Amino acid sequence: MTKAGFIAQLSCAVFIGLLSACGGSDEAPSAAAPAESTEATATPAPSAEDNVVNIYNWSDYIAEDTIVNFEKETGIKVQYDVFDSNEVLEAKLLAGNTGYDIVVPSAFFVARQIQAGVFQPLDRSKLPNYKNLDPEIMTILAGYDPDNQHVLPWLWGTTGVGYNVKMIKERMPDAPLGSWDMIFKPEVVSKFKDCGVATLDTPAEVFPTGLRYLGLPTGSQTEENLAQVETLTMGLRPSVKYFHSSQYINDLANGELCLVLGWSGDVFIARDRADEAKNGQEIAYFIPKEGALLWVDTMAIPKDAPHAANAYKFLDYILRPEVIAAVTNYVSYANGNLAATPLVNEKIRADPSIYPDSETKAKLFPNVVNTPEYDRLTTRAWTRIKTNQ
């Protein structure tokens, strides 16, 4: 082999090795270094003249006409990208220069991101519709974002159980529906192995849920409790087909899955898709009686947002009751807009698994922010569970 040949191979190999790691920026760490960064990413190039707004939101998380109406009304072009994991969003935000004007992180990720100086504080004078927001939700958000300085609620939901009614009934007529036993009791969940069990691929939601089921404090960050919840989760591991945070929507809808630990609205999307397809799959969701995670997804403007002015216009547009009510009607997640509740379809508004009654609401609990050390422990535990080590 020639020297040149060796080097060519070397470079090829190294690129493979670095693929996942070399998006890193070379700038010195500083809590506030917004626009001077020279690192370019693949996202849209910022330009002051562009009358656009770049939005990065979860997949399947907006009504069909929300963007179209905004564009018609304001003449601002919306570039809309989607993700399905807080981790991916956070990695982009931490690398900086995302080019996005609005991002939609979950609330309990927001605390750390604010600490890292990723978002700009919101100027409420530019948000006349701020008054519509639900104080209850804003209080929950204040737990992550003191004084509600940086983020606004998008939608909120619960992490519960979605299932295929017929398939469950066939396999276990007396299935403990309404309880986490469906997921966390090995002798129950194993009955559904053949029709497909899936859970979210994030320890940040599965572990607190498990702690709750075990009757342990959901915010506890001790190794002993983590070990217990790991053992608990290991118990359902043999029955799980996959860990994934978005694929279950389709698979639940077309009968590839019959039981999921998932997000409320996603299960409803699956239900609607199954209805549209008229494939005979009947999908349902419940908030287990032991209690469930309540999470809020929030809207924020990154510090280096290239079109912050347009971002404010979009945020205020979303804060209009009729706009967010339409989104709720479409995706079946509750919103944090008190004025919008009367505009939400009766069917959704009356559904306790979407708009829980006060008794259920009392059982919902928010997630807490982990220390980096505990994060590492949970990731490691999660990897062990997933790889069955």
Next chain:
Amino acid sequence: MSRAGYLALGDQLATSAEPLIRNLVRLAPIRILLNLFGRLGLRGRGLVIFLPYAWLALFFLIPFVIVLKISFADQLIARPPYSALWELSEKGYLTIKLNLNNYRFLIDDALYWKAYLNSVKIAFVSALICLIVGYPMAYGMARADKAWRNILLMLVILPFWTSFLLRVYAWIGLLNNNGIINNALLGLGLIDQPIVMMKTDFAVYVGIVYSYLPFMILPLFTALEKMDVTLLEAAADLGCKPLKAFFTITIPLSMPGIIAGFSLVFIPALGEFVIPDLLGGTDTLMIGHVLWNEFFSNRAWPVASAVAIAMLLLVLVILYLQSRFQRAAEAP
């Protein structure tokens, strides 16, 4: 790497690209650039040699140094989420802080060893399957009619015309429980329960073998095409049966192709992330995934960088071994 193959390909490209290059050189921006290089004393041969090195420095060496740097940093909640290696204080002290814990971590935690070992296993088995599947194909191509040979060669290269991601996604549609293969088998009455193929190691092997097979076939093809077939006649004439001749003559003579193809599959498969992520089960533990986790879930860029550097060292060792084998095999 099969030099002959690439040279041949280069020759073909050069002949067909010659008029293009002649026209390109006339373009003003290129002329100005060449002029600039010329002033720096880079002309003709010097320029030709300089360019790849400049390319390597720009796109390999610099990113590599950045990753190496991050691997010695501390994790921070900041943007970017790691500490600086050096600091110049106001009094003029330069403090350099190297954090070796990230590497210690790799040694202490069995997870990394398991991931590396499993990656090596999957990459090795994939390369082996590629070899077993690719060898007869390359052999058939090398022994086919000239006219056919080009068509077959084209067919091997053809998948590259579609996006890699798309082709991997297509496998999901094939391997699903409700996928084409299961539906066909169910429809034919050959099975009455879908065979679970998606999200298994089997699917990962299918994906890797499918994606990397051309990288095995092409060097094998060039090695086999070069081979003088009268050698096989000579072997037969001396009383050697065809199968034995294959193992004593054809295989040893195609060794450079085997080694090149094997490393061209093995090395990228080692760090493969997309295929195990899309097709693999959750228990498919590969280093690419561990790296992803470190980077995204733990936000531990320094550890992720250390994982990448460790993998690079692993690849370097493999490349070194490969080049030694190659030299041994090419020395006739």
Next chain:
Amino acid sequence: MSEGKKPDPLMVAPWKDPAATPYIRIQNVTKKFGDFVAVNNVSLNIYKQELFCLLGGSGCGKSTLLRMLAGFEEPDGGQIFLDGQDMAGIAPYKRPVNMMFQSYALFPHMNVEDNVAFGLKQDHTPKKELWDRVKGMLEMVKLSGFASRKPHQLSGGQRQRVALARALVKQPKLLLLDEPLGALDRKLRESTQFELMNIQEKLGVTFVVVTHDQEEAMTLASRIGVMNLGQIVQVGTPTEIYEFPTSRFVADFVGSVNMFDGRITDEDNDYVRISSEDAGCTIFINHGVAAPPSAALAVAIRPEKIAISRSPPANTQENCTQGIVEDIAYMGDMSVFNVRLKSGKLAKVTQPNLVRHTDDAIHWDDHVFMSWHAASGVVLTV
């Protein structure tokens, strides 16, 4: 033209013995590649311990015939018997035949020793015997010091000898050689020719050699089969082929020849007179020919069988013509004269340079007489 004389063979010519059984019997063998008929209905007998040469130009089918003997090609029609056994369907690796390839086909990844040992290993020869035989064979081909070299470290002649050793070490009854000397330079070729003949005599192996080089064929062969367009046009000893060609093709292909067209004017059992405008004279031949009277035919006369002089010979009536010297090529041992005849035809004459210098030497543009013996002309009807 060297009229290579074979050292007196110990054996009698078996092809003259009607009771002898041929070692190789080729019967009506035909081989086609698509529409192209490579070998067309060839029948041929080759006897034990012969050194038989298949001689012909490229594409005449000689190599295909050889490859059919080795088993690399199957005949489309006809049969091949080897030692009485029908070879149809017998794979090359089962035939008691070894071949030396034109390219030598040495295994590049094995050293000389292993190349030579390869065939014996296939027969599971006991180790000791195997290496003794390899050693002996390498000694015979004078390559003892090269046992551990790889083929690419050898010269062309050494490679040729390795190929020969590899083919001979199995002690085959029949050795096929495809252009064995083709890749060697002239000097090496001459010495190797005699080496080959010595080996052939020493081991008593039957050789079938394919060559396009008539000189090689002449030197080596006990008999030659001349091939053209897939057919054997003449089989005979080198002398027969050279002195008594039976067709214009063979006369022209083997050595150089002057060919004069003509017609029979007078004939009897023991002579024939042919009038040839081409030659510009009457040709008298002192034996009868089997040709219809007044049939168009040709007389072939070898250049060295014509005498050339400036003064007229005794008999200028017959077997004598005149012309102008157009060209002289001095070859050292002899000179070649190109003489333009009255008919416009260019005739070729060679004369040995018997003395170093003579005042009587023939020069360009000299008017010369050319004459020949009545036995020198060969009448060719085809």
